[in-house]
Amino acid sequence: xxxxxxxxxxxxxxxxxxxxxxxxxxxxxxxxxxxxxxxxxxxxxxxxxxxxxxxxxxxxxxxxxxxxxxxxxxxxxxxxxxxxxxxxxxxxxxxxxxxxxxxxxxxxxxxxxxxxxxxxxxxxxxxxxxxxxxxxxxxxxxxxxxxxxxxxxxxxxxxxxxxxxxxxxxxxxxxxxxxxx
Amino acid sequence: xxxxxxxxxxxxxxxxxxxxxxxxxxxxxxxxxxxxxxxxxxxxxxxxxxxxxxxxxxxxxxxxxxxxxxxxxxxxxxxxxxxxxxxxxxxxxxxxxxxxxxxxxxxxxxxxxxxxxxxxxxxxxxxxxxxxxxxxxxxxxxxxxxxxxxxxxxxxxxxxxxxxxxxxxxxxxxxxxxxxx
DNA sequence: CATATTTTTCAGTATTTACTGAAAACGGCT
DNA sequence: AGCCGTTTTCAGTAAATACTGAAAAATATG
Numbered sequence: 001x002x003x004x005x006x007x008x009x010x011x012x013x014x015x016x017x018x019x020x021x022x023x024x025x026x027x028x029x030x031x032x033x034x035x036x037x038x039x040x041x042x043x044x045x046x047x048x049x050x051x052x053x054x055x056x057x058x059x060x061x062x063x064x065x066x067x068x069x070x071x072x073x074x075x076x077x078x079x080x081x082x083x084x085x086x087x088x089x090x091x092x093x094x095x096x097x098x099x100x101x102x103x104x105x106x107x108x109x110x111x112x113x114x115x116x117x118x119x120x121x122x123x124x125x126x127x128x129x130x131x132x133x134x135x136x137x138x139x140x141x142x143x144x145x146x147x148x149x150x151x152x153x154x155x156x157x158x159x160x161x162x163x164x165x166x167x168x169x170x171x172x173x174x175x176x177x178x179x180x181x
Numbered sequence: 182x183x184x185x186x187x188x189x190x191x192x193x194x195x196x197x198x199x200x201x202x203x204x205x206x207x208x209x210x211x212x213x214x215x216x217x218x219x220x221x222x223x224x225x226x227x228x229x230x231x232x233x234x235x236x237x238x239x240x241x242x243x244x245x246x247x248x249x250x251x252x253x254x255x256x257x258x259x260x261x262x263x264x265x266x267x268x269x270x271x272x273x274x275x276x277x278x279x280x281x282x283x284x285x286x287x288x289x290x291x292x293x294x295x296x297x298x299x300x301x302x303x304x305x306x307x308x309x310x311x312x313x314x315x316x317x318x319x320x321x322x323x324x325x326x327x328x329x330x331x332x333x334x335x336x337x338x339x340x341x342x343x344x345x346x347x348x349x350x351x352x353x354x355x356x357x358x359x360x361x362x
Numbered sequence: 363c364a365t366a367t368t369t370t371t372c373a374g375t376a377t378t379t380a381c382t383g384a385a386a387a388c389g390g391c392t
Numbered sequence: 393a394g395c396c397g398t399t400t401t402c403a404g405t406a407a408a409t410a411c412t413g414a415a416a417a418a419t420a421t422g
Binding site: 032175 | 194196197199200201203204207211213214215216217229230232281283284287297298302305306308309312313316318319320321323324327328330331334337340341344354356357358360361
């Protein structure tokens with residue numbers, strides 16, 4: 001009973017450390033694929049799986065990154081509401097902890113992406129539509145219709161998310177399950 | 182009645198051209214924000230708003246890009262199913278047209294992102310969970326639980342999308358509207 | 363208020379990602 | 393087979409993005 005067994009002792013800590021590292025790395029890669037800076041996603045994963053709030057220095061050490069990098073991405077994560085700074089008594093350094101509730105996390109991301117990307121897109125589409133609305137060529141009419149169709153789709157999506165995000169997780173999940181039993 | 186009026190003639194064509202360009206640019210920027218290469222998104226927008234299928238050369242000229250760049254991104258768009266190549270009689274060059282139905286477009290993107298990103302993530306999470314499952318420390322238990330929670334959330338999302346994507350647009354929209362009247 | 367500690371900023375640099383263009387490969391045609 | 397128009401590939405390069413580290417600014421301490 002030693003290295004193959006994962007139920008106790010140093011081997012267990014090792015397994016946890018490795019699994020956590022795998023998660024942090026994968027979360028970083030996923031961030032990249034979805035237009036989020038890899039480091040920002042890694043810091044998020046690190047804090048999400050941390051049991052205690054961490055200082056900037058702790059994060060720098062863990063992820064082997066510079067102070068500037070850590071600071072920038074911590075501020076960005078805070079601006080999304082995904083982490084918050086907490087003061088630890090007896091410590092002067094700022095410490096950070098992540099929102100641990102997956103549903104709340106999802107709501108924060110949805111809200112922010114809507115605000116930063118979807119809504120501005122809806123505006124551009126509407127503007128494109130208005131600019132070509134009076135035109136009478138077949139091309140213009142088709143274009144204006146397409147702008148309307150994407151706009152309608154995005155607005156419907158926005159509404160759905162708004163409603164979902166306003167719900168308790170349990171309600172939302174129950175609804176989802178009922179819908180597609 | 183001249184430049185200010187947008188209802189007919191050359192001014193109208195100009196307005197359409199400008200609006201279309203604005204759409205293409207914005208679509209490209211949105212692509213970037215969501216982890217999709219800007220040029221790929223621009224080609225998509227170009228074909229989406231085109232009335233006729235376009236050749237690689239046409240696309241190169243319109244977006245001022247090289248043949249290699251155009252070719253790569255056209256193949257990538259085709260691999261997502263967002264465009265298809267069509268043969269034009271009398272022409273030897275390959276021509277491309279985009280899926281114009283917004284709901285179908287959404288379904289294609291959802292399916293592809295699920296396949297490429299969400300499902301692999303679910304697998305990693307499951308693996309992380311398994312690797313720490315036997316451990317008995319508080320940290321390990323919390324970590325394993327977190328992996329399960331994200332995994333459950335993503336799987337539920339996958340299921341919902343699968344079902345939605347299997348529906349007709351009209352049904353899906355009707356359902357959405359009913360849900361949140 | 364002088365000093366120590368922490369945080370922010372940002373010019374310079376490194377890394378990653380995307381693009382070009384020319385050569386090679388392909389595919390039809392005679 | 394040999395030619396010709398088309399598409400693909402990919403080494404080299406450009407552009408975009410992310411990161412470092414040290415200096416400046418802010419904040420706390422006695």
